[in-house]
Amino acid sequence: MKPGADWPEGYGRRVLAGVDSTNAEAARIASQLAGPEWILALEQSAARGRRGRPWRSPPGNFAATLVMRPSERPDRVALRSFVAALALFDAVAAATGRAEGLALKWPNDVLLNGGKLAGILLESAGAGGSLSHFAIGIGVNLVAAPEAAEVEEGALRPVSLLSETGVAIGPEAFLDLLAPAYARHEACFVAYGFAPIRRAWLDRAARLGEVITARTARESHTGIFETVDEAGNLVLRVARGRIAIAAAEVFF
Numbered sequence: 001m002k003p004g005a006d007w008p009e010g011y012g013r014r015v016l017a018g019v020d021s022t023n024a025e026a027a028r029i030a031s032q033l034a035g036p037e038w039i040l041a042l043e044q045s046a047a048r049g050r051r052g053r054p055w056r057s058p059p060g061n062f063a064a065t066l067v068m069r070p071s072e073r074p075d076r077v078a079l080r081s082f083v084a085a086l087a088l089f090d091a092v093a094a095a096t097g098r099a100e101g102l103a104l105k106w107p108n109d110v111l112l113n114g115g116k117l118a119g120i121l122l123e124s125a126g127a128g129g130s131l132s133h134f135a136i137g138i139g140v141n142l143v144a145a146p147e148a149a150e151v152e153e154g155a156l157r158p159v160s161l162l163s164e165t166g167v168a169i170g171p172e173a174f175l176d177l178l179a180p181a182y183a184r185h186e187a188c189f190v191a192y193g194f195a196p197i198r199r200a201w202l203d204r205a206a207r208l209g210e211v212i213t214a215r216t217a218r219e220s221h222t223g224i225f226e227t228v229d230e231a232g233n234l235v236l237r238v239a240r241g242r243i244a245i246a247a248a249e250v251f252f
Contacts, residue, residue: 083182089102
């Protein structure tokens, strides 16, 4: 299938019938690319999520990676997870014709009616403070969601777009919505920095102002979700004051 009429200029598009994982494919081809490229797999045999967890990706669901070779500092490049989250929000809203029930969960999830619809996985390679490539892996439960028993205890229930809204859309058609949405937010990020991206993300944030729990590898923090700071950190108000958390699993 050819790209949709709104496909963004300067972005490549590669559709694979099958692959181990789109992020792995991104690492293999990154050095050959002249510009950013979307890699869509209609089927994955070794998909993975955060912290190396297996990610079930049945046919009909969306599994893609945007790979690029950015020149900015790694900490700034990583803020593109928020760019991708906003693009996902817009793509789902475009597919369904409504934004009701959609929310963004720090750091990298998209929620629909309180359940997890989509996740984002960032991977990169490089040395000496520069990146050779940066990959934004995106998985969306378009037609099927994992069973509750397949996810971590305490995690949000997985949901699919089809089960929650009755909307059926294929992976390639969804990519034709996601790619231009990403390009719009990327252009804003490049021109104006993280501030407008941060504001837009907070406007769509799940449980802002409510009590949540953030678990790092070593400890757990429960407090009021106050904001996301200028570095993308989660800011919690806990008994001893405000704390900023760079990486954690968040539980409601």
